[in-house]
Amino acid sequence: ESTLQNREYIDFDTINNFLKNLNYPLYFLDFETINPVLPLYKNSKPFEHIPFLFYLFIQREPNFELEEVFYIEDFETDPRKGILEVLSRFISPNGSVICYNDLIEKGCLRSASQIYPEHMEWFHSIQNRFFDISILFKNLSYYHPKQKGKASLKSVLEPMTGLNYEDLEIKEGEVANLEFLRIKIGDKISSEERNKILNQILLYCKRDAFALVKILERLRNLIKENDC
Numbered sequence: 001e002s003t004l005q006n007r008e009y010i011d012f013d014t015i016n017n018f019l020k021n022l023n024y025p026l027y028f029l030d031f032e033t034i035n036p037v038l039p040l041y042k043n044s045k046p047f048e049h050i051p052f053l054f055y056l057f058i059q060r061e062p063n064f065e066l067e068e069v070f071y072i073e074d075f076e077t078d079p080r081k082g083i084l085e086v087l088s089r090f091i092s093p094n095g096s097v098i099c100y101n102d103l104i105e106k107g108c109l110r111s112a113s114q115i116y117p118e119h120m121e122w123f124h125s126i127q128n129r130f131f132d133i134s135i136l137f138k139n140l141s142y143y144h145p146k147q148k149g150k151a152s153l154k155s156v157l158e159p160m161t162g163l164n165y166e167d168l169e170i171k172e173g174e175v176a177n178l179e180f181l182r183i184k185i186g187d188k189i190s191s192e193e194r195n196k197i198l199n200q201i202l203l204y205c206k207r208d209a210f211a212l213v214k215i216l217e218r219l220r221n222l223i224k225e226n227d228c
Contacts, residue, residue, distance in 0.1 A: 003145045011141040012226050015219055018136060023129075025095035026216075028057040029087075030208040031105050032176050032201060040184060041078055043115045051108045052079045052180055053201060055209040056090065066213065072202055075184075080112035084119040093125035098212050100153045102132040133215060142219070153211055161214040163207075170204040 002009040032053040037046050044050055058067040071086045073079040087109075091097060099105045106127060113123040136142055137151040144159035158164045165171040170179065180201060183194050 002143050006145055009140065009143040010222055010226075012223060014139070014141040015136060016223050018131070018133075018141075019216075019220060019223060022096045022098070022131060023094065024059065024061050025092065026059045027091050027095055027097045028059075028209050028212040028216075029091075029097055029099055029105055030055050030205055030212070031108055032173065032180070032205045033104060033108060034177050034181055034184070036181060041080070048111070049104060049108055050080065051083055051112070053205050054083055054087065055202070055205040056087070057209050057213055058090065059213075068206075070202065070206070072198060078115075080108070081116050084109070084112050084116055084122075088119055088122040091126055093122075093129060095129065097126060097130045098133055098216065099130060100132070100134045100208075100212060102130045106130055133212060136219070142222075153208065157211045157215065160218045161211075163211060163214050165204070165207055168203055168207060169200040173204075173208075176201045176204050 031051040033049040033051045034040070035047050035049045039045060039048070041050055052073040054071055056069040058069065060067070069086065069090050071079070071083050074082070097105075109123050110127070113120040134151065134153070137147075137156050142156075142160075144156075146159035147155045150156075154165065170176050179197050183189055183197055
């Protein structure tokens with residue numbers, strides 16, 4: 001129906017119920033991970049997703065400016081430990097953590113907390129505060145014909161908000177994964193090239209996290225317009 005009529009399909013009730021369950025502060029969180037067949041870190045398994053980078057936007061109250069926090073591996077510390085230490089300082093149990101397909105973020109934090117149990121209590125305090133915004137698109141609570149039947153973050157983002165990844169050097173998570181592995185295990189990479197690639201990966205992760213901000217903003221505007 002959406003395709004034939006070339007217009008958005010919007011389930012206002014489901015979207016509104018999702019939005020009503022969110023509590024401030026809002027934490028918009030995205031991880032980048034690697035999952036090599038040969039473990040590169042102590043206490044890790046083959047193909048296990050290991051986060052090496054996160055980007056976090058925080059909105060403390062409605063209309064407050066966004067705060068930005070990120071962590072990227074320093075090649076000296078286990079990144080799981082560094083990520084837990086930083087996130088546990090910034091994410092409190094009284095807010096909502098917004099992700100797109102939150103299985104990766106929740107799974108990585110759960111596994112990391114098992115390795116570093118001093119953070120397990122913190123993880124338990126937030127694990128039920130995760131909100132997977134992708135559900136609204138997988139369940140067709142919102143659909144735009146330009147999604148072409150897909151519900152990935154990128155397929156939703158541009159039709160909804162006009163934002164895309166075309167200005168970035170790295171445009172896909174798989175490329176970010178492979179480029180980080182090249183830095184991690186490569187033996188002929190200059191420090192200049194390494195820093196350049198790390199910055200490109202960071203910008204990609206930042207765009208993913210900011211995409212969550214813009215999608216939520218668009219959903220809220222849809223509800224306001226419908227109420228009017």
